Amino acid sequence: MLLENNLMLKRICIVVAITVGHCTIAFGSTLPDTISHIKKSVVSVATVMLTRSPRVIFYGTGFVVANGRYVVTNDHVVPKKIKHEKKEKLVIFTGVGSKPEPRYAEVVLRDAIHDLALLRIKGSALPSVVIGDSTRVRDGQQVAFTGFPIGMVLGQFPVTHVGIVSGMPPIVTPAPSSRQLTAEQIKRKRNPFRVFQLDAIAYPGNSGSPVYHVDDGAVIGVVNSVFVKKSKEAVLASPSGITYAIPSKYINALLKKAGLQ
Known part of the structure; x- marks a missing residue:
């Protein structure tokens, strides 16, 4: 089975291996420096099936945490x-680039209420990345997020957007009717928690992107939704400019539950 898995990975793409040390990132004092370091920790989340067309289906963005072997x-x-x-x-x-390295992943924990998963x-x-303190974030603070807004159409090329925290409203998931509410959405409506509303443009592929301080790169949230007025296609053609992010205190809770803090 191990040999079969290794052969499967080799058939997905040819990888030029670069050894990376087990350490957290040292951040620069400028936004270009911060982005350069953050990009090393940003990954795409997908599934592969060699008998399927397409073989790779992209689902969203993630980022490396803890000892370098976990992804949020x-x-x-x-x-x-x-x-x-x-x-x-x-x-x-x-x-x-055009030949990113695939790594097998498995789900360790899910937090459906706060829309988080640990792989x-x-x-x-x-x-x-370094997880920052989301309780100290203030309205008007400048932040950035890096991810894969349109997936892996032309390869893996992370894109960064910059904006501000424009508010901290309770999370809301609109639904046309009460019949379409999921169990998680019902719990949120009964006991909503606050999220970051960002004045920055994001796209569906940005889901799971780290939201971080522009000066030191400390992650203070995770992009989890874009305000959608119409279809996903309409979002790509005419984005609303309103993005929501889950505060990092819920990441810390997830890592603690997994015994990583």
Whole structure:
């Protein structure tokens, strides 16, 4: 089985391996420096199935945390069911360019209420982000987020958007009728928690992107939704400019539950 898995990865892409030490990122004092470091920790989340067309299906963005062998993303990004009987695999892709490196991944924990998921990845440690204190974030503070807004159409090329925290409203998930509310949405309506509303443009592929301080790169949130007025296609053509992010205190709670803090 191990040999089969290794052969499967080699067939997905040819990888030029770059060894990365097990350490957190040292941040620069300027935004270009910060972005340069953050990009090393940003990954895409996908599934692969060699008998399927397309073989790779992109679901969203994630970022490396803890000891470099874990990834945080949105719960809604990770498929609820993987077709193991058809040899479908959950993977993350790391690196930049037309041939990113695939790593097998497995779900460790899900937090459906706060739309978070923790994955464990195979292989050597990757550079991890520093989780900041979201309770100290203020309205008007400048932030950035890095991810893959349009997926991996032309390869893996992370994109950064900059904006401000424009507010901290209770989370709301609109639904046309009460019949369409999920159990998680019902719980949110009964006991809503506050999220960051960002004055920055994001796209569906940005789900799971780290939101961080522009000066030191400390992650204070996770992009989890874009205000959608119409269809996903309409979002790409005419984005609303309103983005929501889950505060990092819920990331810390997830990591603590997993025994990583």
